Structure formats: structure tokens, C-alpha cells
Amino acid sequence: MAATLATRGAARVRELAPGMLTSAMVAGAAAFLSEHYGAPVMLFALLLGMALNFLSDDGKCKPGIEFTARSVLRLGVALLGLRLTVAQMAALGWKPVAMVVVIVVVTIALSVLAAWLLGFNKLFGLLTGGATAICGASAALALAAALPAHQQKEKATLFTVIGVSALSTAAMIAYPMIAQLFHLSPQAAGIFLGGTIHDVAQVVGAGYSMSRETGDAATVVKLMRVAMLLPVILCAAMVARAQGTQPGEARPPLLPWFAVAFFALACINSTGIVPHALQQGGNEASRWCLVIAISALGMKTRLKELASVGIKPVALMIGETVFLAGLVLALLRWM
Template identity: 35%
Template sequence: MSTLQSHAPGTSHFTARGQLNGILFVALFAAAVTRLAALPAIAGLGISPLIVGIIAGAIYGNALKDGMPQSWAAGVNFSARKLLRIAVAFFGLRVSLQEIAQVGLAGITVSVLVVVSTLVIGTWAGMKLMKLDRDTALLTAAGSAICGAAAVLAFESTLQSKPHKSAMAVGSVVLFGTLSMFLYPLAMHAGWLHLDTLGAGLFFGGTIHEVAQVVGAASNVSPEATHIATIVKMTRVMLLVPVLLVVGFWVSRSRSANHASDGTPQAGKGKLAVPWFALGFLALVVVNSLHVLPDAATSTLNTLDTFALTMAMTALGMETRISQIRQAGPRALATGAILYAWLIGGGLAITLGVERLFS
């Protein structure tokens, strides 16, 4: 490093090359992670490459944190920030308005009620009961309420929070979402849950964390339940856009209020932090709904998008330090447990109420 820094005229060149090397390193790491996640033992558990990526990245970042050249850090940061925004936007190609219409008002109502209630309860429980900071509470709530790790990434970008806070939220998604994959089908087959096909689809899709986890759990019930559950889950994913806009407005107002109370200049007052990637997500939902792209192109873009999200999660893991997680880990996990209890009890009550209303 000292040799490179001594050549001032070429510093920007070496910096750019270091960033590119960092991005390539993350890409290679993510490729290995993707192969690892495809192993039957891992794929059979419904654990997506995104989850494997943040775990593997965190292990590398903590065990071998001195093994990567410092100049590559900019590339890792690019992957964990800018690349994830692009990837979240392209997540919109997985949703269509026609699919949402298939489950009708029942599916939309369950999705809205679950998302809003879980966000409110999670933020309140995290901040008031568990004494977490606002960002950690919101990230944990978002992962449980909307679409797991992808929602955590989107909120992390909007809130501009620290990587270790996102890692704690993803940890909650991994633990409780994986539990759901086994407990939900078991409860159905054991007769603890008395739900018909529509009810099972609404409940599974409305309350399980990750898309892959929803599919994994519902596939143990019936193909019809899996279809309904997947569409309901994607309806929750659609709610990412309006929720991010509301959160962006709230964060903007909070920052303005904080500036006013401590007497610092309010340069950002009145400005709404609109997450452009959320608008891109919505635009691509429309594109997917209009069938502008051939199916093969959409499938290829979705595969590339999954890889980009895996890169972002891997980079996020590399930037995470276990010592930072340890400080708030138990409280964040307790918040996730409270939300999980709500998703089961409250989510079931919402499902039964909505099904009765629209039957």
C-alpha cells in the first residue's frame, strides 16, 4: 500500500483498480456461495444463497479480516450498497399485477394487515421493550413483515444503517423463517391448524419470512396451497415500495426534528429521501405485468438478480463484525421472537377473519 500511495498522480488509477478487484473478489466469493447453497443438504432446507452469502461473508470478514488488501474495501462497499439497490429494483421482475389479482381482495387484505401490524409491533417492541436503536428495530421488523433478507437490504439502504444491524435482522429471518418451514406443515398434518387450501395459502404466504421458505413450507401441503401462498407472498413483496416511501418520509422528518432540537443547520429539512430503487422495483413490476420481455429474458435477469443480491449479502457479511452484533444480539433476537409469536397468533387470526369476510 505504501508504494502505491507514494505515486500521487496515479492514485486514482490504483484506487479504481482496487475497487474493481474488490468487486471481482466479492463476485467470485458469491459464485462459490451459490454452488454451496445448491448442495442438496442446504437447498433441501429452503435456505437461499442470500442467507448462505451473509453467513459465509461474516465468517470470512471476522476470521480472515486481514487477508484482503485494504484497496479492495471500496469494491466490497460498492457491492453492499450500490449493487444492492440495483438488485432490489430488478426484484420487481418476479412480481406481476395479474398474479396479485388472482388472490383477489382476500390475499391483498391479509398482506396489508400483516405487513402494517408487524412493522408497527416490531418497531415498538424493539425500541420500547428491548431498548434497541431505531434502525435495528426497523430492520428486524421489515425482515419479518415483508420479504426477509431482501427487505432488510432495501431498508438498510434507505436508513443508511451500519452493516452489523442488518446482519442481526437477517439472523432473525434465518432462525424463525427456517422454523416456519418445519413447524407450519407439521401443524397442518398434525391437525393443529384447521385450514382449507385457501386458508393455508393465505396463512403461509402472509406470515413466513422468505419467498423460498414460503415455497418450501407450502409444498408440503399441496400444489394449490403453494400457488396461493407464493402469490400472497409476492403481494407482500409489492408492499415494499409504499412502505419504503413512508419510512423515507418518516426518517426525513426525524432528521429535521433532530437538527431543530440540537440547533444544527437544517439543510435537509423538507426533503423526502425517495429511494429510487423502490420506484425502479415498481416500474419493473409493470414491465413484467405487460409481458414486454420474453420469458427466457425474464428468467435470465432473475437469475442474474439473485446472484447480484447474493453478492450484496456476501459483501454485507464481510463488513459485519461479530463484536458489534454481540452488543445487541440477544435483544434483537428477542424482538424477532416477539414478531414470530405475532406472525403465528396474529397472522392466524387475520387469516381466519379475512377468509370468513370474503367467503
């Protein structure tokens, strides 16, 4: 029995290795370009992956690319739990927590409605709204993993990742100027930046470019938004179950394993028993898993197909981003 399992395991590794190694190499190249040219690593990973999309048709690389785009992605989402602690969220009081819940719920609800009015599948609104309201590319990938499969799912996911990465970079530059224009205090500016910019890296960059106090507040608020990933994934999983399955397919679980792992790691991290070095290692592993996975997703997509989406999805994502910024500014006035 043990020998048979070992033989099967070795055969599986040989089957997956070419595609996984190729995805890792693309991710490494994307990281190099990101460090030297300052653009989001996710965007470079996508573009380089799409340039190598012919590999997804290759018999040797295809199984590993499929595995990386699915399973490595979910592992990266699970490890995001090591970024969170309850103490971080409690430090700013209940008002920012309430604000984060409001902006996530309202933004996603409005995005689903807008997608429906524009003639898109409502799941596309959930995907773009979740990416905008929670944590950018990471949320898009996590939601895509939980949502039911459909013909346009991969193209919609990649479009969303490209959109939130580009908009997040633009926000990192523009939003500190908006905070100064409205004469926001350092803590209020941090709440604004953390509550509006899509990706964690851009939040950190924008916050600490203003002051340490602003950067600290922005980072904590952003992590609160990351914590909203769990209930939103649960909702996406419920949607997947409600839509049923194709003949021969297993019914998806109510809560995917990576969402359970995300919550468990966040709880363990909140106890304070996780060494700082392990936290840093988990965060780095999560980042690499997501970059490698998005490289694989890029290899599964042709640029011509992605370019055919038209202007309406672009308008939807820009509208979501502008609405989120306006909503957070309005809530700050009220608070």
C-alpha cells in the same frame, strides 16, 4: 472529453474490481454450499463473508467491497420488481390483499413499539419488523439501503438477515404441520404459509411440499407481501429526510432510485410484454446481486461485534415471527 471519461472509467473499474470479484467469489461459494447442504444461501454468504472480514481493511479490496454492499445491493432490490404482476395479486381476490396490508402495517407498527420499549432505536424495529412482515433478508437489505446512516446500522442489518434466514428455515419445516393441525384447506394453507414465512424460497418449498394448489396460493400471497416493499421503503426514505443530514452531505431523495426502478419494473411486468426468459433472467440476476451484496456486508462485519447484541434483539425477532403467525391465523378465521 471522451478520452478523459474513458480513462476515469477504467481507473474506477481497476479500483473496484478486487473487492467486487472477491464478493462474487464468496457468493459463488455460498451458493455451492447452499445447494449441497440445504441451508439458506444468504446465511452462508454472511458467514463466509464474516470469515474474510480482514479484507475490508485491505486498501485494494475496500473500495469494491463498499461499492458492492451499497450499489449492487440496490440493483438487486430494483430487479425484484420483475417478480410481480397485478394479475397475480388479482387472482386471489381482495381479501388476501387486504390481509397482507393489515399484517404488514400491524407487524411493523408493533415492532417499532416493541423496539422502543426494549430500549432500542426505533429504526431497528422498522428494520426487523419490515424484514419479518415483507420478504425476509431482501426486505432487510432494501430497508437498510433507504434508512439513514448511523453507527450500528450495518451490525443491525446483518443481525436481522441472520435472524430472518434462520427463522424462515425453521418456519418452512414447522408451518406446514401447523396448517395441518388447524385443518386448513389447501388455499387457506397457502395463504397462511405465504403470509407468514419470511423468505420467498422457503415459502415455495413449504407450499409445494403440501400440494400444488397450496404452493400456488402461497407464492402469490408472498408476492403480495413483496409488493408492500415499495410503500415501506417510501416511509423509510421519509424518515431519513426528516432526520436531516450531516454537514456536507446531500439530502436523501424522497423515493430512492431503486424503489422507483422496482415499481417501474413491476408495472412493465404486469403488461405481459416481458418474455418469460427475461423474467427468469431478471429474477436470477436479482438473487445474485443480493447474495453478492450480503457477502460484502459480511466482510465489513466482525463476528465478535455481532455476537455482542445480547438476548433482547433475539427475543424481539422471535416475538415478531410468532405474532405474525398468530395474526394470520386469526385473520383466516375471520375471513
